[in-house]
Amino acid sequence: MKEQLIEQIMEEVMKKVDVPAPAAGEKKQEKTFCGLTEFVGTGRGDTIGLVIANVDPSVHEAMGLDKKYRSIGIIGDRTGAGPQIMAADEAVKATNTEILKVELARDTKGGAGHGCLIIFGAEDVADARRAVEVALKELDRTFGDVYGNEAGHIELQYTARASYACEKAFNAPIGKSFGLVVGAPAAIGVVLADTVVKAANVDVIGYSSPAQGTSFSNEVILTFSGDSGAVRQALIAAREVGIKLLGTLGSQPVSDTVPYI
């Protein structure tokens, strides 16, 4: 009876308390229909995928979009920028679309990181929709190496061949192996950045910190390229260090999906 009571109370509590995601992307049942042609689907991290077949000219202009593309695909979320950008990178490889915008909001539902807004351009709405679908499907994988606890998160991303989303967001050289590490709170990211370049022969592309290159998020981000083996080796070293350091501030950091790197 006590067990039942506890369960009943927990339900009551959970109803009243909207717990912010401590790290990145809780599991959620996807709703796949809302009656609007603009809606494509949802994914983890409160990600929503949308399309507009024919953007109204006045909004198109206000958004500063390339006139070539009347159709747009939209990926946006509350929690995560890296996972969504890497997912968009796969989408742009797989479809006849272009990345028009990658914008980072200071968000994560009270966490230390970013949410994001990604706009795909297409001449045909079917292409835009396909890009959004591909990106949504990739999210489980790209959230694989995000490890969080109540104090922050670390994130590792890898692609064997960077495409236009990585170029737009991170100046990654197209077609080369590319990696990024994130540490939050930012202090942890500093050590991860140092770990990366000491662990393997990689080229630093950029270093972002709360005051420069982020939207004032509490992250340090290092982006880098190199040969495939070196990039992966650097990421594996950073993961080991990052999990240990973040763990000193709270519980053991865990991934919400399946680690990939």
Added chain:
Amino acid sequence: MKEQLIEQIMEEVMKKVDVPAPAAGEKKQEKTFCGLTEFVGTGRGDTIGLVIANVDPSVHEAMGLDKKYRSIGIIGDRTGAGPQIMAADEAVKATNTEILKVELARDTKGGAGHGCLIIFGAEDVADARRAVEVALKELDRTFGDVYGNEAGHIELQYTARASYACEKAFNAPIGKSFGLVVGAPAAIGVVLADTVVKAANVDVIGYSSPAQGTSFSNEVILTFSGDSGAVRQALIAAREVGIKLLGTLGSQPVSDTVPYI
């Protein structure tokens, strides 16, 4: 007895757990006295209203205020910028004051949007106090078309006749009907912006997104003017779309007060 126990525990839990507002402005009992002449009152969204009869010259200068106004009224909050700005707009119409500053903090207690800080200037402190009082009273109405759930919020604002607060914050043309739509996460706001201009014959004033025109909040905001009927029609269309889209990420979005538009 079980009911009592549950209630007792819930109280205990709520004491320990400071729940962040998932969307905009929970109900709160206003405290109307704190023993300081600067205090005017409080309102939803953790809004506080204050006055300073005679701002110290060194602070006045550091704040960069117009020297004409020695008295200031202050409206500030944790959750919401639109509702407080629209409330300040009514206040400035009703009183002999001017809007000196509208500043937007990236806040909402971990939500996707803004908090704000609004400064009224007055030659007489009674005018400043009156403006703050009017603004606080308007908040229940101006929060009427803010709909939130655990994933984000949408917001719709309308005035038949924009005044100086709308001009200062949004470049709204004085005296004309004015509307704004907000969608968070920002992806939803893109579709709302497009919906607005397709639903009615309105003129776009501005488009803000996480990287431009917001304080890196996870919102897209469209501001527009037009004839009264068109502005309202556009808002009603956006509301319908916004509630559906935000609902795909969580529970049915609801207003905390009474919808107005």
Added chain:
Amino acid sequence: MKEQLIEQIMEEVMKKVDVPAPAAGEKKQEKTFCGLTEFVGTGRGDTIGLVIANVDPSVHEAMGLDKKYRSIGIIGDRTGAGPQIMAADEAVKATNTEILKVELARDTKGGAGHGCLIIFGAEDVADARRAVEVALKELDRTFGDVYGNEAGHIELQYTARASYACEKAFNAPIGKSFGLVVGAPAAIGVVLADTVVKAANVDVIGYSSPAQGTSFSNEVILTFSGDSGAVRQALIAAREVGIKLLGTLGSQPVSDTVPYI
């Protein structure tokens, strides 16, 4: 038995609910070992202290650090900037180090304020480590006059003799008494700023607000110097006013440690 049950349930709830710090720095058991030479320790506000004995040249350059210092000490956290900067100020006085960077993230785990990232430079890693150790030890004291409740926080900081961290972060004149007040939501900070300069004969150094001088945090911050007695008198006056004003938005604001000023 009822008491036991309540306790048991509270434990269960607290496990499931990652409560964001409402104000500044909850108590936490420090973990003092993680197997990495870079790790120094942790402190309240999710503060972590780290060192790198020999920063890799490519990261060193990407960070824009002074080439003179190959060793760095790192203090970073989720909750608080003032307490960590004041702690770093003591550390730089006590050691042979320099402050290379003070960066403020918009954070506080969903609260209204900042997290931060502070980099000490040293020629010898032992000095960097010592600086980080001193800073971590100072945190209990420097969090002493941070008072929070569910609606926001106020903060008061005092040093009899400002050093390089206060100079770097706040342009404080070296060697002089220095104080700062923070009010969040920002509206409260406006009144605190005015209170400070009316309460004592102090010189305003700077005024920061959501749109200027903060990372879009929901704070107004006034920094000032003067003779020791005047600075303290100003802070005591601001504390009294701040606790009253913040209290109108929620419960009685409290310090998590022992007030110091």
